[in-house]
Amino acid sequence: MKGIVMKIALLAAAALVASSLAVRAGPDDKSSFEPVQYEAQKVLYDFNFDAPLDGVRALGFIRNHIKAAKEFGDFEGSKFVVVAHGNELHGFSRLNRAAFPDVYDAVKELADEGVEFHICRNAAKGRGYAPDEFYDLFTVVPAAVIDIAKYENAGYSYMYPALTPRMNRDDVIAKYPELELQ
Numbered sequence: 001m002k003g004i005v006m007k008i009a010l011l012a013a014a015a016l017v018a019s020s021l022a023v024r025a026g027p028d029d030k031s032s033f034e035p036v037q038y039e040a041q042k043v044l045y046d047f048n049f050d051a052p053l054d055g056v057r058a059l060g061f062i063r064n065h066i067k068a069a070k071e072f073g074d075f076e077g078s079k080f081v082v083v084a085h086g087n088e089l090h091g092f093s094r095l096n097r098a099a100f101p102d103v104y105d106a107v108k109e110l111a112d113e114g115v116e117f118h119i120c121r122n123a124a125k126g127r128g129y130a131p132d133e134f135y136d137l138f139t140v141v142p143a144a145v146i147d148i149a150k151y152e153n154a155g156y157s158y159m160y161p162a163l164t165p166r167m168n169r170d171d172v173i174a175k176y177p178e179l180e181l182q
Contacts, residue, residue, distance in 0.1 A: 023087035040077030041069055044156040046148060048086035054094070054163055055088025058104050061161040066113055080110075081151055085120035085144035089127055092119065094135050104135055111137045 045062060047055050062080060069075040084092060091100040092107070107117060117138045121131055124140060131140035141147045152158055173179045 020072065033172075035074060038073035040074040040079075042079045042151075042154070043081070044148060044151040045080070046144075046158065046160045047082055047083045047084040047088050048144075048160075049088045049163065050086070052087055052089075052091035052100060054146070055084060055086075055091055056100075056103055057163055058088075058161045059106055059110060060121055061159070062110055062115060066110070066115075074162045079156075080113075080115040081118065081156065082115060083118045083120065083141070083144050083147050083151075084138075086124035087127070089119060089124055089129065089134075092117075092135060092138060093129055093133050095129070095133050103136070107135065107137050118144075118147055120147070 043065065045058070047058055049055055049058065053159070056102065062082070064078065066075065066078075069078050089102045090096055094104075097104065111117065118141045119131075119134055119138045120143055121140050123132070123142050126133060167175075
């Protein structure tokens with residue numbers, strides 16, 4: 001009996017050592033990549049930006065989302081909607097093409113991928129636009145708040161893209177020179 005207890009104790013100790021080695025990680029260990037396959041996405045992007053071209057910058061979030069859905073998910077079953085109600089409306093108006101000549105093509109690229117673009121009539125009116133003064137790629141809806149609620153009630157994920165200045169590793173090294181030593 002004493003021998004069996006000793007064997008069990010040794011096996012338990014060996015298992016404990018093996019499991020502690022397997023989960024031990026440190027700051028020099030590499031991250032892993034898990035190529036998860038995602039289901040179809042139903043996504044609502046809420047655009048309410050400070051500057052007219054911020055809406056075009058934010059289209060990058062949607063391009064990246066579509067790229068990921070094509071590579072790692074069910075893009076064909078996915079649905080993307082943008083509801084715009086900020087100062088990006090100035091860039092989305094066909095009246096302002098001379099000031100923002102590349103906006104139409106940037107939006108059209110995503111519209112051709114199936115992205116729907118909505119503009120809040122209230123926000124448009126408050127900025128001096130009639131509903132027919134936007135590009136044909138947009139549908140003017142009565143109000144952003146009710147349109148957003150409609151899609152959230154239908155199970156869409158809510159995305160509010162935050163625009164921040166992008167830094168690459170060289171920018172970080174310039175700010176933190178001690179990193180260059182590594």
